[in-house]
Amino acid sequence: MLKEGWLFFKSFIKQNKLCLIGSILLLVTVPPLTIFALIDSAYHVESHVLQQFFYLGLFPLMLLGLALFCVGIFISRQGFFSTETIKELVQKADKAKVLKETALVTSVILTVVLICMGAIVYSAYHYTESVNFCGKLCHKVMTPEFTAYKHSPHAHVKCVECHIGPGASWFVKSKLNGMKEVVEYLTNTYPKPLPTPLHNLRPARETCEECHRPEHFIGYKFVIKEKRETDENNSKVYTVLLMKTGTGGMRAQKAHGIHWHVSPDVKIYYKYTDEKRENIVEVIKVENGQKTVFKGGEEVGEGHIREMDCLDCHNRPTHIFHSAEEALDLQFVSGAMPEDLPFIKKVALEAITKEYSSREEAEIKIAEYINNYYQNNYPDIFKNDKEKIDKAIKAAREAYLLNVFPEMNISWNTYTNFLGHDGCFRCHNEELESADGEVIPQDCSLCHNLLAEEEENPEILETILGE
Ligand code: HEC
Ligand code: HEC
Ligand code: HEC
Ligand code: HEC
Ligand code: HEC
Structure with missing residues (x-):
């Protein structure tokens, strides 16, 4: 069955160099890629080495094969639709049969290949959207x-x-x-x-709003920061803030508090003059159709105007780089950093804030610095409690490695987090004034109630924890 058509198809491919190379490439890439694509769709392959081999290695080869094959069929002089091929077909004894069979064979092969490719392209596309990629x-x-x-x-x-x-x-x-x-x-x-x-x-504001509804954050949020002093005991102190997160307004609730900025009734535009948007020179508030402009005394020339959205405050919702102090405090909180090693906060802070040319160098030098300190100042501990010092070195290195990347010129505080005074005070300051002489408010209780600032045993913690 279909013998004639298959024979003609084969002989055509053999004669046509481009089609031949293309078919060989397709033959060696399509079956393994199809199998991998099916496994990947069903079980979500996690191995990045395999993904790279198939989607970045074999996949382009398959596309090349396909391209050569198409060029061979459609464009080259020995192509399927060239006069020679058609002449050859016409010369065959049973013309109509060969013609029909050839068309059938070709379409069956093409359909199978296209279905496989569909599966492959689908998986490869998913790979380009993956966290690994x-x-x-x-x-x-x-x-x-x-x-x-x-x-x-x-x-x-x-x-x-x-x-x-x-x-x-x-x-x-x-x-x-x-x-x-x-x-x-x-x-x-x-x-x-x-x-x-x-x-x-x-990221667009709509993107965040697929998961977070701004009108929903009604109320207040306790923020309790556990920190360590740089004294001998690495004393634990707390800062407690009640953040007035508020809401963008929902049903009867009027928009208020920090999320007032993203209420549907409010639009805030700002003009900035630097690439990082740290220097804001003019703020325009449009609330219920009423416009107020806050600006500085001096005329500023060119600037860029933007509408404020979530990212003007939450600019580091996931790529959160900490300051050196915070990074170490987090090591204490997680228990990785031994809290009873004298002066370890101070010593580790010194060790991780020195400049190093690479992460490898930093790992070595941080260990050296901490070891030296205890060898010289606490020889007893150095002799008898080496394990504790090693634990501290590990935690200090971790604090460094999570935040500093000399190869990319990223040091402490390279990226500013706007979710704090650095961000808010770009607008909430004395310099920008409205025509009536009003400024954007800065009183300490506007955004939060500061309930304790770096206190050892704040009363408020006892009250809210009930201990
Ligand atoms: C696909 C869903 C999704 C998207 C999109 C998303 N988030 Fe989140 N976000 C979450 C989840 C889930 C959490 C809670 C994580 C947890 O509590 O462990 C969260 C937590 C947060 C928090 C609280 C963090 C904290 O310290 O507790 C903030 C702020 C936040 N997201 C802001 C944003 C911003 C800004 C965007 C847009 C750039 C965004 N999110 C996009 C799902 C999402
Ligand atoms: C004016 C600055 C500002 C804008 C604009 C803003 N936020 Fe916030 N948001 C904050 C602050 C400040 C907090 C409290 C954070 C803290 O101290 O942990 C917060 C808290 C949150 C939280 C955590 C709530 C919780 O209960 O833990 C989420 C989620 C969040 N914002 C999402 C958004 C989204 C989505 C948008 C845009 C529609 C947005 N925010 C716009 C400043 C802002
Ligand atoms: C919760 C949302 C969210 C997720 C998930 C997310 N990013 Fe981002 N990313 C941001 C925001 C917000 C910025 C800062 C945007 C701005 O300021 O314009 C950013 C910035 C960046 C930048 C620019 C450099 C910088 O640090 O500001 C790179 C690169 C980046 N992201 C890569 C990634 C990669 C890779 C992943 C996945 C591993 C990822 N992002 C996942 C929200 C996200
Ligand atoms: C782009 C400029 C801009 C930035 C950045 C900004 N704000 Fe505002 N904010 C305003 C303006 C304008 C007002 C309205 C002032 C007025 O009504 O007189 C305002 C008002 C507020 C209010 C009072 C809302 C109410 O209930 O009326 C709070 C709270 C607030 N901001 C918190 C913050 C916090 C927290 C940050 C930083 C995370 C921040 N803002 C960053 C421009 C800004
Ligand atoms: C426009 C809003 C706004 C105003 C006004 C404001 N703050 Fe804040 N403050 C914030 C935000 C946002 C944070 C960050 C909260 C967080 O880290 O979760 C913060 C954090 C703090 C912290 C904790 C810092 C830390 O990480 O330990 C202290 C202390 C503080 N503010 C004191 C003050 C004092 C004092 C004033 C009055 C001069 C003031 N703030 C005015 C928005 C504001």
Whole structure:
């Protein structure tokens, strides 16, 4: 059955060099890729080595095979629709039969190949949207963002869920941007550190709102910060704040508090003059149709205007780099840092804030610095309690490695977090004034109630904990 058609198809491919090479490539890539794609869709392969081999190695080869095959069929002089091929078909004894069978064989083969490719393209597309692809492929470049992300509240949200919005225009934007980045990566021309804010892949407000409803955060949030002093006992102190998070307004609730800025009745625009948006020179508030402009005395020339959204405060919701102090405090909180080693907060802080040319060098020098300190100042501990010192060294290194990446020129405080005074006081300050001489308020109880500041045993903690 279909023998004639199959024979003709074979002989055609044999004669046509492009089709031959293309078919061989397809033959060696499509079956393994199909099997891998099916396994990947069903069981979600986690291994990045396998993903790279199949989707970045075999997949382009398959596309090349397909391209050669198509060129062979449609364009080349020995192609399927060339006069020679048609002449050959016509010369065959049983023309109609050969013609019909050839068409049938070709379409069956093509259908099978296309179905396989559908499965493969679908899986490969999913791979380009995966955390592995975004976070690990250009390993050196993305390590800082990936590291911070893995330890953040959003560690289970995929990169693309924040960075790529819905719809076709985002799709095009993201793939174009991706291509530009791959070129920069291959030619080693990418900026170090990666610039922020982002211009193309900046998460949109709608993106955050797929999971968080701004009108929903009614009320207050206790923020309790456990810190360590740099004294001999590494004394534990607490800062307690009641954040007036408020709401963007829901049903009868009027918008108030910190999330008042994102109420549907309020629009805030600001004019900034620097790349990082730290220097804000004018703020325009439009509330229920009424417009108020706050600006400084001096005329500023050119600037850029933006509408304020979630990211003007939550600019580091997942790539959270801590200050050196905070990073060490977190090591104490988790129990990784021994709290009864005299002066360890102070010594570790000195060790991790020195400048090192690489992470490897830092690991060695941090250990040296801490060891030296205890050898010289507490020889007893150094002799009898080496284990504790080793534990402290491990925690200090961890604090450093989670936050500092000399290869990408990322040091302590390279990226500013706007969710604090650094962000709020860009607008809430004395300099920007309305025509009536009003300023954007700064009283200490506007955004939070400061219930305790670096106190050892704050009464408020006893009250709220009931202990
Ligand atoms: C919860 C949302 C969210 C997720 C998930 C997320 N990002 Fe981001 N990312 C942001 C925001 C917000 C910014 C800062 C945007 C701005 O200021 O314009 C950012 C900035 C960046 C930057 C620019 C450099 C910088 O540090 O500001 C890179 C690179 C980046 N993200 C990569 C990633 C990668 C890779 C992943 C996945 C491993 C990821 N992001 C996951 C929200 C997210
Ligand atoms: C796919 C869903 C998803 C998206 C998109 C998302 N988040 Fe979240 N976010 C979460 C979840 C889940 C948590 C809670 C994590 C937990 O408590 O462990 C969270 C927590 C938070 C928190 C509280 C963090 C804390 O310290 O407790 C903030 C603030 C936040 N998200 C802001 C944002 C912003 C800003 C964006 C947009 C750039 C965003 N989120 C996008 C799911 C999401
Ligand atoms: C004016 C700055 C500002 C804007 C704009 C803003 N937030 Fe917040 N948001 C805050 C602050 C401050 C907190 C309290 C954070 C803290 O101290 O832990 C907060 C808290 C949150 C929390 C945590 C709530 C909880 O109970 O833990 C989420 C989630 C959140 N914001 C999401 C959003 C989203 C989504 C948007 C945009 C629609 C947004 N925020 C706009 C400043 C802002
Ligand atoms: C882009 C400028 C801008 C930034 C940044 C900004 N604010 Fe505001 N904020 C305003 C303006 C404008 C008002 C309204 C002042 C007025 O009504 O006179 C306001 C009002 C407020 C109010 C009072 C809301 C009410 O109930 O009426 C709170 C609370 C507040 N901001 C908190 C914050 C916090 C917290 C941050 C930082 C995380 C912050 N703001 C950052 C511009 C800003
Ligand atoms: C416009 C809003 C706003 C105003 C006004 C404001 N703060 Fe804050 N403050 C914040 C935010 C946001 C944070 C960060 C909360 C967090 O880290 O979760 C903060 C944090 C703090 C902290 C804790 C810092 C830390 O990490 O230990 C202290 C202390 C503090 N504020 C004191 C003050 C004092 C004193 C004033 C009056 C001069 C003041 N604040 C005015 C928004 C404000």
